[in-house]
Amino acid sequence: MAKKKRAIPEINAGSMADIAFLLLIFFLVTTTMDANKGINRKLPPWDPDRPIEDNPIKERNIFTVLINSNDDILVENEYANLKDLRDKAVEFILNNGKGDCDYCTGGLRSPLSSDNPQKAVISLQNDKGTSYEMYIKVQNELVAAYEVVRNQLSMERHGKPYKELTSEDDIKAIQEAFPQIISEAEPLNLG
Amino acid sequence: MSGHIKKKQKKEMPPVNTASLPDIVFMLLFFFMVTTVMREVEMKVTNDIPQASEIQKLENKSLITYIYVGQPMPKYEARFGSQSRIQLNDAFASLDDIQGFVVQDRDKHDEVEQKLMTVSIKADKNTKMGLIGDIKTELRKAQALKISYASKPVGNMDDYYTR
Numbered sequence: 001m002a003k004k005k006r007a008i009p010e011i012n013a014g015s016m017a018d019i020a021f022l023l024l025i026f027f028l029v030t031t032t033m034d035a036n037k038g039i040n041r042k043l044p045p046w047d048p049d050r051p052i053e054d055n056p057i058k059e060r061n062i063f064t065v066l067i068n069s070n071d072d073i074l075v076e077n078e079y080a081n082l083k084d085l086r087d088k089a090v091e092f093i094l095n096n097g098k099g100d101c102d103y104c105t106g107g108l109r110s111p112l113s114s115d116n117p118q119k120a121v122i123s124l125q126n127d128k129g130t131s132y133e134m135y136i137k138v139q140n141e142l143v144a145a146y147e148v149v150r151n152q153l154s155m156e157r158h159g160k161p162y163k164e165l166t167s168e169d170d171i172k173a174i175q176e177a178f179p180q181i182i183s184e185a186e187p188l189n190l191g
Numbered sequence: 192m193s194g195h196i197k198k199k200q201k202k203e204m205p206p207v208n209t210a211s212l213p214d215i216v217f218m219l220l221f222f223f224m225v226t227t228v229m230r231e232v233e234m235k236v237t238n239d240i241p242q243a244s245e246i247q248k249l250e251n252k253s254l255i256t257y258i259y260v261g262q263p264m265p266k267y268e269a270r271f272g273s274q275s276r277i278q279l280n281d282a283f284a285s286l287d288d289i290q291g292f293v294v295q296d297r298d299k300h301d302e303v304e305q306k307l308m309t310v311s312i313k314a315d316k317n318t319k320m321g322l323i324g325d326i327k328t329e330l331r332k333a334q335a336l337k338i339s340y341a342s343k344p345v346g347n348m349d350d351y352y353t354r
Binding site for chain 1 (some may be wrong): 249309330332
């Protein structure tokens with residue numbers, strides 16, 4: 001019998017696309033575009049028998065921010081809007097009351113505000129009933145204030161924004177020039 | 192014979208060649224496989240995280256411990272009430288569980304990595320700070336001092352300042 005030489009039949013790849021689509025849809029459904037972003041903070045170590053501070057920080061070196069349970073903000077014993085918080089914090093950090101900070105451009109040199117950026121402490125106190133959203137907004141403004149002053153110094157020293165600095169030493173120098181000191185007290189029941 | 196040569200097949204629209212379709216789809220597939228993360232846990236609490244502008248990206252997913260905080264989802268409300276709760280992995284947890292959870296997660300890594308570990312607090316924006324403060328105290332007791340308040344970028348700056 002004259003039979004044709006048997007060729008191996010080609011595999012039909014027509015359904016390949018379907019299979020791939022199925023997988024694609026599976027991954028689309030089961031996965032989330034979950035970016036891990038957030039405000040990074042460092043907590044103070046837990047030490048219940050820490051001795052009471054011998055030399056308390058001077059009142060003028062503390063920038064107090066209070067948030068009550070209605071999410072109202074009290075900055076340095078005055079009502080404040082969230083919008084103004086950043087500028088107030090920048091003003092406080094740059095104040096340069098003692099006059100020994102040669103890079104604090106625009107410092108008001110008020111004797112009632114911080115001596116220099118190294119001494120300037122921002123104290124954040126919230127109520128137990130404060131909403132997390134407001135707390136994050138305030139934290140955000142305070143971090144932003146440090147970012148503003150660091151940026152300003154970076155532009156003066158290196159001519160580019162702080163975020164774009166590449167040299168480790170430059171970054172460190174600026175971080176030391178404007179150390180981020182945000183102290184958080186235990187939440188109160190301010191009402 | 193001459194007819195044989197002349198004979199042309201009736202002109203038909205040639206079918207579109209779909210041979211490269213699988214390649215295209217596979218390319219998309221790989222893109223999604225690489226860029227997305229598997230949803231690790233089933234969310235049992237509401238998790239509408241707040242917005243912030245000064246956010247930093249957390250590197251290295253394996254070194255992050257997640258703590259979810261929010262109100263129980265509607266289907267769990269009957270059993271757990273509507274008060275804000277903590278979720279660790281797949282289950283509701285209490286404040287006392289946090290220390291153990293963090294330490295257990297930390298012990299999975301070697302000493303060099305342990306220093307880089309971060310706890311990401313993914314809390315719903317309607318949570319009250321009393322609970323967050325308690326969690327922070329627990330984290331301090333567990334020596335987990337590097338934390339990150341999970342937030343998403345701000346969409347509209349004008350809305351951000353009004354509440």
